[in-house]
């Protein structure tokens with residue numbers, strides 16, 4: 751098949767967004783898109799815990815990402831590799 755069967759009502763994905771040409775939902779990224787596809791079928795994003803923001807389904811931040819963000823917030827921006835400093839010098 752070529753092209754899509756999308757109507758003009760479909761939200762046009764921008765950036766990393768991914769639009770499903772089967773159920774015509776738009777996801778914030780490939781991860782969300784993959785998440786709603788199970789065994790060749792589309793699942794309702796709402797039942798997967800996704801949240802509709804505007805016309806785009808976004809996955810809530812998972813626990814790992816949340817912890818990583820929290821760690822980053824404490825540690826600040828990552829040091830630039832190659833700059834002289836004190837590697838491993840965590841107090």
Ligand SMILES: [Zn+2]
Nearest residue numbers: 770772773792
């Ligand atoms: Zn779909």
Ligand SMILES: [Zn+2]
Nearest residue numbers: 756760771774
């Ligand atoms: Zn569509």
